[in-house]
Amino acid sequence: MHTLPDVSTVAIAVADGILHFELALAHEFFGSAPPVPVESWYELVICGAGPVRADGRFLLEPDCGLDRLALAETVIVPGWADLEGDPPADLVHAVRAAHEAGARVVSLCTGAFVLAAAGLLDGRRATTHWSYAEALATRFPRVEVDPDVLYVDNGSVLTSAGKAAAMDLCLHLIRLDHGSTIANAVARRLVVPPHRPGGQAQFVATPVPERHDHPLGELLAWAAGRLDRPLTVEDLARRANMSSRHLGRHFRAMTGTTPLQWLLTQRIHRAQELLETTDDSVDAIAEATGMGTATTLRRHFNRTVGVPPDAYRRTFHRQRADGASTSASFPTPTATPPKAAPRPISFGP
Incomplete structure (x- = not known):
């Protein structure tokens, strides 16, 4: 069995106006253990101020309030629907407080607008779905928006482009936390490419050819x-x-x-x-x-x-043949939230 870091808490921040695809994507990547033996996996919690509607139609009951974000090691902000209005102030405040408390804050697709509203992208390079990159740059001029990449890793703040690129960033996080073997196993289970570097272009004019007689x-x-x-x-x-x-x-x-x-x-x-x-x-x-x-x-x-x-x-480093492990654990967080009882996600009309 691989020696892995201590389990870390991944908190998904939700509010009315989130997009259900990125929410479900994050839930699948971090809420389901990989199909290989691991010592520990993520504890996933969904945090919101109360019941919210994703895409205006799917009802979601959070596990806990937004204040729990400040106790998480990783905070995921899914895509955001209303790009003209301001995100809820309590969501913005909670995301900012989580980052100030030491959390790694991650946006998927247009979730970057929430991070930008929280000031987390000021002076940083960031990305979002290419069709909304200009809007992000115009609304938040202190953000260095790169519309051409799949994702940007600034260490404590990470942003991704849309849809499939959000999967790339989730795999990148798993690779950082658990290594390439585990990330590749997750990719195989989900039938997605095991690795596309963040610097790869969002849009490739010609599909990658599969024929062996292609010039490259x-x-x-x-x-x-x-x-x-x-x-x-x-x-x-x-x-x-x-x-x-x-x-x-x-x-x-x-x-x-x-x-x-x-x-x-x-x-x-x-x-x-x-x-x-x-x-x-x-x-x-x-x-x-x-x-x-x-x-x-x-x-x-x-x-x-x-x-x-x-x-x-x-x-x-993987375990040596003699059984001794040369891996080191990640530092134990200074504040560990109590483990919440599992609560099913309710999607209703």
Whole structure:
């Protein structure tokens, strides 16, 4: 059995005007344990000031009041329907108070408008559904709105684009908390892609081709098998038998990113896997992933994942064959809410 962090509380903040899709999505990701053995999972609670209606039609009875948000380790704000009016003041205040108390606050889709109203996005890069990005930027000019990405991770504040991108962010959170093995198991259960990096474009003009004879199909597999080598754009273009500029256009159309960024993402993923599953030194992993030196690996890894490789290993390293665990637990929160009795979600007319 994998050694995992202590169970953390995930609180979904609700009020009249929330969107039911993002609410149900968060409930599914964090309320259902993965189909593999785990030592602990999230305690999920739904917090609201009283019975609320999602999309104006589904009646929801919260587990507890909005004040419980301040005791949660992660607060999820689902999509918000009324983008012209102000979100309820008690919801905004509770979300702000939760962040001030140390909670990780996450918005799904247009939930970013609630975070922006709480001032949590001021001076920060954030995203939302591409069709509402301009409205978010206009209404909250202190927010650096990026309409082109799936999600943005600022550490204690995270925002996602719409619908499917909200799934990507939920998987990203599970990967941060429990490692890639558990996140991949959850993805398999839900039949969704195991990982799409946050920097991937929200909209890709051409669907990702499945045919092996696509110009980049063989190239991606070829490059993925040579991550230990210092590949350049020219190397990839030569392999694909096209110019570097032509390759760049094909690459962005197919993957939503540039060749070098795609390579870096694959190298980081490989480094995460090696840190989780081997006892190789950081120097050896840097060489195996084409980073060259431990210094280079640490710089890119810290910037991409948010923690140094050594800290990542201490948290996510799998049990060794002799049964001893090298994993470290997450810090115990200073305030742990009492466990609420389970209450069914009531969806009614």
